[in-house]
Amino acid sequence: MKYALVTGGSRGIGKAICLQLAADHKYNILLNYHSNMAAAEETKSEVEAIGVKCELLKFDVSDLEATQTSIESWRSENPGAIIEVLVNNAGITKDGLFIWTNQEAWSKVIDTSLNGFYNVTQSLLKEMLRKRYGRIINIVSLSGLKGNPGQVNYSAAKGAMISATKALAQEVGKRKVTVNAVAPGFIHSDMTSNFDEEELKKLIPVNRFGDPEEVASLVCFLASERSSYITGEVININGGLYS
Template sequence: MSKIALITGASKGLGAAIALQLADDGYDIWLNFRTSEKSAEEIATTIRNKGRKCTLLQFDVADENSVNEVLSPMLEKDVPYILVNNAGIARDSLIMLMDKEDWNKVLQVHLDGFFNVTKPVVTKMLRKRCGRIINISSTSGETGVAGQTNYSAAKAGLIGATRSLAMEVAKRNILVNAVSPGFIETDMLAGLPIDQITSQIPLRRIGKPNEVAGVVSFLCSEKATYITGQTISVNGGIYT
């Protein structure tokens, strides 16, 4: 029987690349999305054409009731071997100009979202005594970025949560790690000064989603059975 990978925020960008990579690795996919149904359907079709199953799960990770309504019935039938907490948003602004709503929303999606999805999934993983959890953080959570106090706080929080959860569940053979991308070709780069950014990156280019997905794939593989509680950066050398 094929193992299952649940990826949140997987209708586009990094999440879609991760879903496609894990499908190539032989996993059936539970693909979460919030509003981008057309994009989610397109990714699902691609996954099915690869010969893997893909189940679309529409819920807002920040809404505990929404998560439970959709996810609980699924978890009664099966348990993912892999959970990738990828869903995220950015609402950039200097903190002195930042609306409280933008502060709250970013932390809710990243941190409440992590809690809302991870708690029910890891509870089931514990009973099976196996699993992998990958949290998608960001270089912003390691270095800090002006205008991203909310986003940096959320991503740094995911790194802390990764370390603590890894310690809690290691005895049950559940590995928990974070992947920390730098500047990657996704919608989140829209409107940013790309030439200026690339000049600061030692590799002198923006990263590609599949380069992040490849690290997630490694952490989910049998080659990474002694790695837990770690944060692996994929940033072209901009932060070491």
């Protein structure tokens, strides 16, 4: 039985990715979440309504031991299952000018995005290499490419993920494992709910924010066999804001 694991999959872009992977590719979904059980349960119900399995894995991606324990426990209970697709989507923001950014705000953002990428990918990569097939898709950000004032910590975390994507792709390509990054711009989600959309959309050539489903469609293409000659790439999805 084939699965896709999506970290931070209960809401926003992560939820849209879970639903699209289930609908387009009929992948069973492993939905990782950290704290919002109600949202995770709701997404699970919507995924299962499509006709595939959805299992919830509660762990903090920044905690290596918790991540490994959760994944290994699931594997022991599902010995025939294969995780073919990994979407590293979990991330948080703690915005503010760098001069006022305390060590906790710095470390927590780095730990969730960058160390979370390490913790989850390390736990799954060996099996992908043994099976000689895998798709790793890292959700990064416009901030990681352009840099964003007030988000030095987030820009640093996502920029590092971009470099890691390019390096890892070169290590594992011969085993038919691809590694790509998707860099959203302004997308309707909890993270952008406090943004001044009317002002910001004036900067965007297509004159609007994107929808989570649009990001999910791109992720689904990269998760498919049709994308087999694309690896080490960072694909922008930002309405032309920064390309």
